Amino acid sequence: MPMLTDAELRRQFPILDRMAFLNHAGVGPCSGPAAEALATYGRQSAEAAYIGHGWYKRVIEVKQAAARLINARGHHEIAFVGNTSAGLAQVARGLDWRRGDEVVITGVEYPANRYPWIDLERFGVRVREVEQESDGRIHVEDVINEIRDRTRVVSISHVQWASGHRIDLKAISDEAHAAGAYLCVDAIQSVGVLPVDVQAMGIDFLAADGHKWLVAPEGCGIFYCHEDHAQNLHPATVGWMNMVDATNWGDYRFEFQSDARRFEPGSYNLPGIFALGASIDLLLEVGIDAVWERVEALTSRLCDGLASKGYRVFSPRDDPNERSGIVVFEPPSSVTVPLTKIVTDLQTQGIVIVIREGRLRASPHFYNSESQIDVLVEALPEG
Numbered sequence: 384m385p386m387l388t389d390a391e392l393r394r395q396f397p398i399l400d401r402m403a404f405l406n407h408a409g410v411g412p413c414s415g416p417a418a419e420a421l422a423t424y425g426r427q428s429a430e431a432a433y434i435g436h437g438w439y440k441r442v443i444e445v446k447q448a449a450a451r452l453i454n455a456r457g458h459h460e461i462a463f464v465g466n467t468s469a470g471l472a473q474v475a476r477g478l479d480w481r482r483g484d485e486v487v488i489t490g491v492e493y494p495a496n497r498y499p500w501i502d503l504e505r506f507g508v509r510v511r512e513v514e515q516e517s518d519g520r521i522h523v524e525d526v527i528n529e530i531r532d533r534t535r536v537v538s539i540s541h542v543q544w545a546s547g548h549r550i551d552l553k554a555i556s557d558e559a560h561a562a563g564a565y566l567c568v569d570a571i572q573s574v575g576v577l578p579v580d581v582q583a584m585g586i587d588f589l590a591a592d593g594h595k596w597l598v599a600p601e602g603c604g605i606f607y608c609h610e611d612h613a614q615n616l617h618p619a620t621v622g623w624m625n626m627v628d629a630t631n632w633g634d635y636r637f638e639f640q641s642d643a644r645r646f647e648p649g650s651y652n653l654p655g656i657f658a659l660g661a662s663i664d665l666l667l668e669v670g671i672d673a674v675w676e677r678v679e680a681l682t683s684r685l686c687d688g689l690a691s692k693g694y695r696v697f698s699p700r701d702d703p704n705e706r707s708g709i710v711v712f713e714p715p716s717s718v719t720v721p722l723t724k725i726v727t728d729l730q731t732q733g734i735v736i737v738i739r740e741g742r743l744r745a746s747p748h749f750y751n752s753e754s755q756i757d758v759l760v761e762a763l764p765e766g
Contacts, residue, residue, distance in 0.1 A: 470590025
């Protein structure tokens with residue numbers, strides 16, 4: 384469909400009436416439909432408990448929508464998890480590890496994609512780290528060079544949180560698969576803003592929470608598991624619901640589901656799922672390609688504006704395939720205002736960006752306007 388009109392965007396994103404929110408790489412706002420889904424659930428639950436609402440049918444529909452968003456083969460490859468950490472830890476804790484096995488990560492991963500792998504060192508697993516270059520890039524060749532005969536998993540962020548660098552996952556997956564390893568992806572900084580195709584990219588496992596680019600609440604995300612690999616992972620948490628014939632409560636049949644349902648051990652976070660589903664439906668309606676086209680235009684406008692004021696963009700932007708919705712930048716040396724004061728002063732003007740790893744970071748979404756980008760650039764201190 385065509386991009387939403389300004390009036391439609393304001394209905395879908397009420398935050399537009401209050402501020403220029405440019406921190407979707409952090410904790411973004413809920414979309415209007417997500418907020419309404421939360422309210423509807425609360426009202427239905429208060430008025431009639433679980434009777435007559437078809438909640439579990441809606442759970443399947445949201446899984447189907449999530450599968451379409453990342454081009455999974457179907458809802459059987461999607462599990463709901465509490466957060467990205469839980470999805471990544473499912474892989475780390477679910478595989479049958481042997482002493483001497485290896486995992487490849489980068490040295491700049493968000494902690495959610497580091498600590499689960501470091502924890503495996505107590506079982507004799509070695510974690511190999513790829514270093515980020517001074518220009519903010521992680522070279523695909525450097526990742527590939529760390530893949531060895533004992534590599535079991537390459538776990539990497541599609542987009543890096545502190546640089547905005549997007550990496551070529553297909554090239555990595557080809558090499559990982561040739562070595563008999565899996566590709567596990569932290570996709571919280573790409574799903575919802577960039578086209579993600581788990582089949583074309585050769586992704587085996589993927590996790591993404593809803594509270595960033597998916598414009599949904601915290602505490603509910605998706606875990607994708609390739610249909611051929613589900614039974615190779617032992618559930619990290621064992622409960623009643625990840626069993627076959629789970630609702631036959633008095634028949635203690637200890638047999639895990641054969642698909643992604645095996646990673647859902649207990650009752651669903653229904654309000655979170657419904658809100659996530661409402662936002663995914665909105666993104667699918669607009670079209671993820673259109674979303675990315677819009678975000679790329681906004682971030683390019685921002686980079687041009689920053690350059691005009693002497694600010695240095697750290698995020699790799701020369702190659703369009705390395706761009707993301709994140710723009711990380713630094714003031715010129717002539718600006719002596721502390722970064723903390725810059726961020727605080729901007730927030731008093733209704734402009735929200737953040738500091739990450741000693742640099743400023745802005746991350747607009749498709750509903751933000753050109754004028755909001757211009758207001759940010761204008762408000763930054765001159766050198």
